[in-house]
Amino acid sequence: MIKPVALVHGHYECRSLKQTVPILEEFLALEIVSHGNGNLIMKHPNTGWLLALHETTGAPDKPHYQHYGVRVATDQEVDNAYEYLQKRKNDLSLKIIPPETRRIAHSVHFVEPGGNTWEIESYEGGAKKHGLSDEIAYPWRSALLDSRFSDRDYVPQCLSHGTTSCVDLDKARRFYRSALGLEVMHPFPDADPYYFKHPSSPWYIVRRAAQQS
Numbered sequence: 001m002i003k004p005v006a007l008v009h010g011h012y013e014c015r016s017l018k019q020t021v022p023i024l025e026e027f028l029a030l031e032i033v034s035h036g037n038g039n040l041i042m043k044h045p046n047t048g049w050l051l052a053l054h055e056t057t058g059a060p061d062k063p064h065y066q067h068y069g070v071r072v073a074t075d076q077e078v079d080n081a082y083e084y085l086q087k088r089k090n091d092l093s094l095k096i097i098p099p100e101t102r103r104i105a106h107s108v109h110f111v112e113p114g115g116n117t118w119e120i121e122s123y124e125g126g127a128k129k130h131g132l133s134d135e136i137a138y139p140w141r142s143a144l145l146d147s148r149f150s151d152r153d154y155v156p157q158c159l160s161h162g163t164t165s166c167v168d169l170d171k172a173r174r175f176y177r178s179a180l181g182l183e184v185m186h187p188f189p190d191a192d193p194y195y196f197k198h199p200s201s202p203w204y205i206v207r208r209a210a211q212q213s
C-alpha cells in the first residue's frame, strides 16, 4: 500500500483562464499561487489543497456531479451568496441553481462560463439535525476574515470538496483504502456519495458519487 503524506491537489479545465480566474477570486476567495506554461495554480487561503487550472479552447462543459465546492459558516451565508451571484450573473455569464437543502448541506450551485459547476455550501443546519461534530461541519482552524467579502455577507471559509464519478463504487472504495491509504466514509447508507480524505488532513473531503452531487 502507498503511504501518501497528503492529498495535495486537484485539476480543473476551463476554456479561458482570463475569464474564469477572476470569478474564482471574486466568489470563492481563491488566490493565484503561481502561473506559467499555460497552467495556473490557485489556493484558498484557509485550505492546504492546490487547484491546478488548465486552459483548453473548446473544452466541453463538465457534468454537474463533477464539481468543486467551498464551505461557509452558516446557512444564511449561502442565501447571501445567492443574492450576490444574482447581482453579478449577467455581467459574468453565470448560470445559477437556487439554494436547496439536501441531507446535511444547504447550498447554491453556479456554472461559470468556462464550463464548470461550483457549490457554495453550509453544514450549519445539517450538523444540528444530524449531530455532526464541529470538526466536520466547520473544517477550518481559524475563521477567515477577508476584506474582499465585507460587502457580501458571506465568506468562503475553505475549499471543502471536489466530486467525481466511477462505474463501480465497491472496487473504487477498496482501491482508495488499500492502495492509496485514504480514509473512506459512507455517511448515508441509503445514498450513493462516498467521501474520502487523507487520514492526517482536516475534514476536507472529496466526495465520490455515481450520478449526483
Ligand SMILES: [Fe+2]
Binding pocket: 067, 068, 069, 119, 161, 163, 213
Ligand atoms: Fe458538492
